[in-house]
Amino acid sequence: MKQFMSRYSYESVHLFLNQFAIGLFGITLSLAAGMAKNEGLRIGTSIFSIIFFLFLQYIAMWKVGAGDRVSADLGKLKKDYSVPVKMWLLSNSLNLLLALLISLAIWFNGAGPLDSIGGFASVVKLIIEGMYTGILAIRVGEVPLNSLWFMHFITTLPALAVIFAAYVLGFNNIKFFKTDGKKQ
Numbered sequence: 001m002k003q004f005m006s007r008y009s010y011e012s013v014h015l016f017l018n019q020f021a022i023g024l025f026g027i028t029l030s031l032a033a034g035m036a037k038n039e040g041l042r043i044g045t046s047i048f049s050i051i052f053f054l055f056l057q058y059i060a061m062w063k064v065g066a067g068d069r070v071s072a073d074l075g076k077l078k079k080d081y082s083v084p085v086k087m088w089l090l091s092n093s094l095n096l097l098l099a100l101l102i103s104l105a106i107w108f109n110g111a112g113p114l115d116s117i118g119g120f121a122s123v124v125k126l127i128i129e130g131m132y133t134g135i136l137a138i139r140v141g142e143v144p145l146n147s148l149w150f151m152h153f154i155t156t157l158p159a160l161a162v163i164f165a166a167y168v169l170g171f172n173n174i175k176f177f178k179t180d181g182k183k184q
Contacts, residue, residue: 015091022053027130046134058166065170084167098125099152106149
């Protein structure tokens with residue numbers, strides 16, 4: 001674990017900081033669309049923010065995979081596709097903890113201190129995962145998606161899929177985007 005942390009902690013923090021920055025961007029756009037009372041715009045800006053966030057995650061993880069490929073070619077590293085999953089867990093550990101706290105508050109219907117803890121966790125999650133605000137505000141029947149406990153876990157899954165795919169593509173030197181300014 002120590003070797004993993006020394007090799008990948010910086011990149012994992014980078015993934016989280018990308019999320020935090022786009023979260024602030026997304027919540028700002030969602031609030032502006034909400035103040036304009038335009039649900040379509042709120043959903044559209046949320047989708048745009050999510051795509052932008054996933055693009056940034058893709059670029060960061062593709063570079064990690066490509067770097068690991070160089071190390072593997074030199075015999076310094078073995079191919080290990082658990083690396084992106086571990087990096088996702090590290091960079092999303094706060095998201096998963098907040099989702100758990102919010103879920104507990106929902107399950108126990110805000111009983112006692114869980115109500116305060118769940119409320120605090122919701123505010124923090126709103127800030128760091130602000131790109132999902134417009135989507136989670138959609139009502140299915142009379143219930144907004146953000147009041148369903150499992151939605152707080154589901155919002156972490158697109159990042160897992162992109163982080164894993166980008167690492168594998170980077171490790172195998174398969175490019176979908178030109179990121180280095182050179183012709184392919």
